[in-house]
Amino acid sequence: TDAYLSRIEKAKALNAFITVTADKAREMAKASDAQLAKGVGGDLEGVPLGIKDLFCTEGTLTTAASHILDGFHPRYESTVTSHLWRDGAVMLGKLNLDEFAMGSSNETSFYGNVINPWRRDGDDTPLTPGGSSGGSSTSVAARLCAAATATDTGGSIRQPASLTNTVGVKPTYGRVSRWGVVAFASSLDQAGPITQDVRDAAIMLKSMAGHDPKDSTCINRPVPDYEAVLGQSLKGLKIGVPKEYRIDGMPEEIEKLWQQGIAWMKDAGCEIVDISLPLTKYALPVYYIVAPAEASSNLARYDGVKFGLRSRDFTDITSMYENTRAEGFGDEVKRRILIGTYVLSAGYYDAYYLRAQKVRKKIFDEFTDAFSKVDLILTPSAPSAAFGLGEKTADPVQMYLNDVFTVTANLAGLPGASVPAGYDKQGLPLGLQLLAKPFDEETMFKGMYALE
Numbered sequence: 001t002d003a004y005l006s007r008i009e010k011a012k013a014l015n016a017f018i019t020v021t022a023d024k025a026r027e028m029a030k031a032s033d034a035q036l037a038k039g040v041g042g043d044l045e046g047v048p049l050g051i052k053d054l055f056c057t058e059g060t061l062t063t064a065a066s067h068i069l070d071g072f073h074p075r076y077e078s079t080v081t082s083h084l085w086r087d088g089a090v091m092l093g094k095l096n097l098d099e100f101a102m103g104s105s106n107e108t109s110f111y112g113n114v115i116n117p118w119r120r121d122g123d124d125t126p127l128t129p130g131g132s133s134g135g136s137s138t139s140v141a142a143r144l145c146a147a148a149t150a151t152d153t154g155g156s157i158r159q160p161a162s163l164t165n166t167v168g169v170k171p172t173y174g175r176v177s178r179w180g181v182v183a184f185a186s187s188l189d190q191a192g193p194i195t196q197d198v199r200d201a202a203i204m205l206k207s208m209a210g211h212d213p214k215d216s217t218c219i220n221r222p223v224p225d226y227e228a229v230l231g232q233s234l235k236g237l238k239i240g241v242p243k244e245y246r247i248d249g250m251p252e253e254i255e256k257l258w259q260q261g262i263a264w265m266k267d268a269g270c271e272i273v274d275i276s277l278p279l280t281k282y283a284l285p286v287y288y289i290v291a292p293a294e295a296s297s298n299l300a301r302y303d304g305v306k307f308g309l310r311s312r313d314f315t316d317i318t319s320m321y322e323n324t325r326a327e328g329f330g331d332e333v334k335r336r337i338l339i340g341t342y343v344l345s346a347g348y349y350d351a352y353y354l355r356a357q358k359v360r361k362k363i364f365d366e367f368t369d370a371f372s373k374v375d376l377i378l379t380p381s382a383p384s385a386a387f388g389l390g391e392k393t394a395d396p397v398q399m400y401l402n403d404v405f406t407v408t409a410n411l412a413g414l415p416g417a418s419v420p421a422g423y424d425k426q427g428l429p430l431g432l433q434l435l436a437k438p439f440d441e442e443t444m445f446k447g448m449y450a451l452e
C-alpha cells in the first residue's frame with residue numbers, strides 16, 4: 001500500500017485519481033496485515049485497489065467527475081465495493097473518469113483529462129487512456145494500483161483496457177449489482193474489473209459479482225470460480241468471426257491483429273466459424289438513442305436539492321434548478337440530456353426511442369442465433385490505438401465511433417472482454433475482444449487466457 005501511495009504521488013501528472021484516500025488505505029492495510037498474521041483473510045486480502053469515482057463509497061467524496069456532485073459524501077457503500085472490502089481489498093482512492101461515464105477519452109471530466117502512460121515510439125504527444133474508465137486504465141497500466149473497478153455502458157471497460165495494454169471485463173448484464181453505482185443508462189450499465197492480467201480479472205470479478213436483492217436486475221445465480229477454468233483446454237470450442245466488424249477505414253494493423261488472434265485460437269484447438277451479424281451497423285445509432293434517453297431520466301435527480309451543488313444565483317425554485325444544472329453539468333452531459341429528452345418527447349418517441357428499442361431486440365435475437373452456432377465471438381476491441389488528447393473532441397460523432405465494436409454487447413446484455421494482444425507500428429498496445437453467451441463468463445475467461 002505504501003509503495004502504491006508513493007507511486008501515485010509521483011505520477012500526479014497523469015491525473016488518474018480524483019481523491020487519494022491515503023489514511024484510509026493505511027488503516028485498511030493494517031487490518032489486512034492483522035488478518036494475514038493470523039493466517040486468515042479473503043481472496044483480496046491486502047490488495048490495493050483504485051475505485052472508479054462512479055461507485056459510492058461511504059463517507060468518501062464521490063463525484064462521477066461532475067461539478068454537480070461537488071461535496072457529495074454518500075452515506076452508503078456500493079454493493080461492489082462492499083464485496084471487495086469484505087474480501088480484504090484496500091482502497092487507495094477514487095479514479096477519474098468521463099463526466100457521468102459519458103465519453104471515450106476521459107476528456108469530459110470536470111477534473112481534467114487523464115494521460116495514458118503509453119507513448120508512440122519517438123513521439124512525446126500525450127495520448128488518451130480511453131474512456132470513460134480512463135483513470136482505471138491508466139492507474140492499472142502505470143502500476144498506481146494492483147487493479148481497479150470500472151463500469152461499461154457502451155465500452156468503457158473494454159476500450160480503455162485496449163488502449164492501455166490492460167485486461168478489461170464487462171460481465172453479463174445482471175451478473176454484478178448496480179446498487180450504489182451512479183447511474184448513466186440503467187439497462188446498459190455493468191461494472192467489472194480492469195487488471196494487469198487475466199488471472200487478476202478472474203479473481204476480482206468473482207468478488208464483485210453475486211446476487212443483490214437491492215438491485216432487481218441483478219440475477220440470483222451462483223458465481224463460478226473463474227480462476228479455476230484458466231488454462232483448461234479450448235479443444236473443440238467454436239469461435240465466431242463476424243464479417244460486419246471489418247469496418248471501412250479500420251487500420252491494417254488491427255486487421256492483422258485480428259488474424260493473429262484467429263490463428264492463436266486455431267492453435268489452441270478451436271474451430272473458426274465465419275458468422276454474420278448484419279444488424280451491427282445499427283448498433284451505434286440505437287445506442288446513441290437508448291443511452292441518452294435513459295441518462296436524461298437518471299440525471300433528473302440532480303436538481304440542486306438532494307445532492308452536491310446548488311447554484312447561489314437564483315430567485316425561485318425554477319431558476320435554482322436551471323442555474324444549478326447550467327453550472328453543474330458539462331457540455332457532453334448537456335448534449336446527452338438534450339438528445340435523450342428529444343427522443344423521448346411526444347411526437348418523437350415512436351420514431352426514435354420505440355424504434356430503437358425494437359432494433360435493440362433484433363440485435364439481441366441476432367446474437368442468440370449466432371450463439372447457437374458458436375461458443376465465443378472474436379473481434380478487435382476498438383477501431384484504433386490510443387489517439388492524441390484533443391484529437392477527437394471537436395466532433396462528438398467521431399468520438400462516438402470509438403464504441404463501434406463494444407456497444408453491441410451492452411445492447412444485448414452479453415459478457416465481453418478486452419485482452420492485450422499486440423502493438424501497432426508506433427508501438428501502441430491493441431486489444432482483442434471476446435464476447436460470450438449470457439452468464440458464460442467461464443468460457444470467455446478460458447478464451448481470454450489463451451489470447452493473453
Ligand code: GLN
Nearest residue numbers: 101102103153154155156
Ligand atoms: N463511450 C460511450 C459513451 O460515451 C460509452 C461510455 C460508457 O461505456 N460508459 O456513451
